[in-house]
Amino acid sequence: MRIVLNFKNIDYEIRPVHLVKDEQNSDEYKLLNPKGEVPLLVLEDLALGQSMAIMMYLDRKWPNPPIFPSNPERRAECIQLCEVINSGIQPIQNLKVLKYIEGKIDKMEWGKYWIEEGLKAFENSLAKTASQYCLDDSLSAADMFLVPQVYNAMRFNVDMEQFPTIKKINENCLEHQAFKDALPENQPDAS
Ligand SMILES: N[C@@H](CCC(=O)N[C@@H](CS)C(=O)NCC(=O)O)C(=O)O
The missing domain is CATH 3.40.30.10 (Glutaredoxin)
Structure with missing residues (x-):
């Protein structure tokens, strides 16, 4: 956000x-x-x-500047990408879920598995939509969901080399001040 x-x-x-x-x-x-x-x-x-x-x-x-494309097809594709993360990955590796499975399943393995499963689909979808960013050459909501998810993927030791397009887009986004200033380590409560 x-x-x-x-x-x-x-x-x-x-x-x-x-x-x-x-x-x-x-x-x-x-x-x-x-x-x-x-x-x-x-x-x-x-x-x-x-x-x-x-x-x-x-x-x-x-x-x-807008964060959703105005073209109806591109807009729908943008929301589709957002939802792969928002509904497909994030809820499964959320803190409350990890707390619930603690002691039953290895929570690092669980998180890594579901993040990789979702990012694989995301990477494959990018073949149709991406250029410098998830949708062509304009930053959009899809990039804004992706960058925090990649940050979290690294906490779960996901090897990002298997997702070359995501890796490149993440680097491109992080060149922007809006993304840099939003990094967890740059927040007032960072420890
Ligand atoms: N679908 C919600 C998910 C929000 C969410 O789960 N946030 C996490 C942090 S990223 C949280 O607050 N977790 C608290 C918990 O699991 O107790 C959204 O997009 O805002």
């Missing part, structure tokens, strides 16, 4: 939520996001969870 806000040059304040300390499940936080997850976008009259809802809202409210 930080990437989108940076890319669109929107002013925002970060309120860190410590996941390992389970702050996302506090009563106070769950009043704002009943699902007990980050990201959460809080505005004067709106508290919005779910990255896709937040991204679509920000793109409507601050349309320039």
Whole structure:
């Protein structure tokens, strides 16, 4: 989410939520996001969870620069790529899932397996859509889902050499300040 806000040059304040300390499940936080997850976008009259809802809202409210292509086919392909990560990979390697399987299955092996399964599909889809970025030569929401997922893949020791297009796109994105400033190590609560 930080990437989108940076890319669109929107002013925002970060309120860190410590996941390992389970702050996302506090009563106070769950009043704002009943699902007990980050990201959460809080505005004067709106508290919005779910990255896709937040991204679509920000793109409507601050349309320039856009993060979804205007061409209907490209737009649908963009959302398809986003969902491979958002619905297909992220939920399976989420903290609450890893906590649930702890002691039953090796959680590193589990995470690595499902990330590789999803990234394989993502890499193959890119053959039809990618150039410098996931969709041609314009940054889009698909890149904004991809870069954090690659960061997480590396935490699970996924060998990125097996995904050469993803690896290259990730490097291209990280040349942009909006992506660099959003890296976890560049946040105020980084330890
Ligand atoms: N589909 C949600 C997923 C959000 C999500 O699961 N966030 C993770 C961090 S990346 C989280 O808050 N996990 C808390 C937990 O597992 O307890 C979205 O796109 O916003």
